[in-house]
Amino acid sequence: MTLDADWAERWIRRTADTVAGRRDELTELDRQIGDGDHGENLVRGFRAVVAKLDARDGQDGATEAAGPRLVGDVLKLTATTLMSTVGGASGPLYGTAFLRAAKVTGRESIDTRAVVAMLESALEGITVRGKATPGEKTMVDAWTPAVDAAAQAASEGGDEAAVLRAAAAAAAAGATATIPLVATKGRASYLGERSAGHEDPGARSTALLLGAAVEALAERSA
Amino acid sequence: MSVAIVLVSHSAAVAQGLAELAGQMAPDVMLVPAGGLPGGGLGSSFDDVAAALRKAAEASDAVVVLADLGSSVLTVESALEVDEELAASVVHAPGPFVEGAVAAAVAAHGGADADGVAAAVRDAGLTFAAAAGAPSSSDTTSRPDDGAAADGEDVVTTTATLRNPLGLHARPAALVSRKVAELGASVQVDGVDASSVLQLMALGATQGRELTITVRGPGAASAARTLAEMIGSGFGEA
Numbered sequence: 001m002t003l004d005a006d007w008a009e010r011w012i013r014r015t016a017d018t019v020a021g022r023r024d025e026l027t028e029l030d031r032q033i034g035d036g037d038h039g040e041n042l043v044r045g046f047r048a049v050v051a052k053l054d055a056r057d058g059q060d061g062a063t064e065a066a067g068p069r070l071v072g073d074v075l076k077l078t079a080t081t082l083m084s085t086v087g088g089a090s091g092p093l094y095g096t097a098f099l100r101a102a103k104v105t106g107r108e109s110i111d112t113r114a115v116v117a118m119l120e121s122a123l124e125g126i127t128v129r130g131k132a133t134p135g136e137k138t139m140v141d142a143w144t145p146a147v148d149a150a151a152q153a154a155s156e157g158g159d160e161a162a163v164l165r166a167a168a169a170a171a172a173a174g175a176t177a178t179i180p181l182v183a184t185k186g187r188a189s190y191l192g193e194r195s196a197g198h199e200d201p202g203a204r205s206t207a208l209l210l211g212a213a214v215e216a217l218a219e220r221s222a
Numbered sequence: 223m224s225v226a227i228v229l230v231s232h233s234a235a236v237a238q239g240l241a242e243l244a245g246q247m248a249p250d251v252m253l254v255p256a257g258g259l260p261g262g263g264l265g266s267s268f269d270d271v272a273a274a275l276r277k278a279a280e281a282s283d284a285v286v287v288l289a290d291l292g293s294s295v296l297t298v299e300s301a302l303e304v305d306e307e308l309a310a311s312v313v314h315a316p317g318p319f320v321e322g323a324v325a326a327a328v329a330a331h332g333g334a335d336a337d338g339v340a341a342a343v344r345d346a347g348l349t350f351a352a353a354a355g356a357p358s359s360s361d362t363t364s365r366p367d368d369g370a371a372a373d374g375e376d377v378v379t380t381t382a383t384l385r386n387p388l389g390l391h392a393r394p395a396a397l398v399s400r401k402v403a404e405l406g407a408s409v410q411v412d413g414v415d416a417s418s419v420l421q422l423m424a425l426g427a428t429q430g431r432e433l434t435i436t437v438r439g440p441g442a443a444s445a446a447r448t449l450a451e452m453i454g455s456g457f458g459e460a
Binding site (some may be wrong): 072079080083087088089091092095096099121129130 | 249259265266267269292293296297299301303304342
């Protein structure tokens with residue numbers, strides 16, 4: 001399985017399907033400790049990215065566009081579209097994550113080292129923008145273990161699929177681990193102690209996003 | 223060197239109202255408000271913020287941007303990260319939104335460069351510390367008033383009485399501050415830095431108060447006279 005631009009596009013399309021299917025769950029999580037718009041925002045954002053991918057693919061087919069398609073091109077398109085359409089804090093945060101990821105994936109396919117670099121860059125972008133650190137009950141609590149697990153899997157000689165699977169599993173565990181935390185960053189921090197007992201919606205959507213990256217491995221390109 | 227100012231708020235009404243307020247005190251400065259969501263409602267629109275920054279950058283030499291709450295700051299930072307060319311001509315100035323915008327607009331009107339305008343935003347925050355009795359930057363940077371000027375430096379002190387009914391409120395304070403910038407002189411009015419519109423307003427000077435104007439540097443005498451006449455004239459409100 002090669003992680004090329006087709007894979008990246010399947011990843012984004014898969015994410016759009018996943019957040020649409022889980023919209024109510026994300027909205028409910030966000031209603032408990034935020035303003036209840038996280039599900040709706042992500043559905044709108046990824047739907048907009050898919051529309052742009054569709055438009056671009058139509059164009060490619062019609063004009064036989066020259067040059068290779070790069071993984072980073074897909075991620076950059078995702079970044080700018082999410083920033084324009086998601087709104088709130090998660091637009092800039094996910095947008096910056098994809099923008100930084102795009103900067104280290106400007107190639108036709110990415111190897112295990114590049115997968116790790118992609119995830120590291122995404123986390124770095126989120127950290128720079130959101131100023132959150134682990135343990136504050138934010139999406140950083142899913143991204144940080146994901147990056148660590150990916151680096152670990154890569155150092156143990158795992159292939160691209162193994163690295164992505166390790167990242168996705170760690171993100172899911174990290175999201176679950178936010179349940180007992182008291183939020184000290186982001187909107188949920190306004191609730192103080194009352195934020196404990198609820199899973200952070202940003203950490204949950206991060207787990208869904210990285211899960212979709214794994215699922216995109218198994219799909220055949222159209 | 224012209225500096226345009228972009229005001230990014232969570233609320234369209236706040237951004238527009240602030241542009242109006244600061245614009246009254248600095249009519250020649252380009253102020254671009256960007257606030258709220260396109261369909262109405264509170265929030266930040268990446269496209270609107272990016273468009274406001276581009277519009278300001280195209281019309282000026284440099285841009286200073288202020289952002290208020292929540293995702294406003296994130297959106298500004300993201301817009302600058304996406305467009306590196308734009309980022310080269312834009313300075314994001316952290317500080318109090320309303321007071322910072324007023325101080326920035328007056329500084330820009332007086333010909334300050336982007337760093338100077340950004341410094342005015344930062345210093346605007348210090349006026350709160352001064353009001354609360356904490357040491358402010360003016361306490362640490364103001365020179366002693368004992369007349370111990372450097373060799374050959376002119377120091378001229380004069381007085382003028384406020385004649386207009388509302389005293390040294392926002393509009394006249396801005397007029398004094400802009401005149402000080404225009405004169406290029408170092409001026410204190412009742413012990414505060416007269417180039418800072420916020421410090422002048424914080425004097426709370428009302429009608430009938432006699433203000434002490436101290437000017438240092440070349441041309442001090444004529445500068446002091448100009449300012450005294452301006453204050454004594456009642457700013458067209460008396």
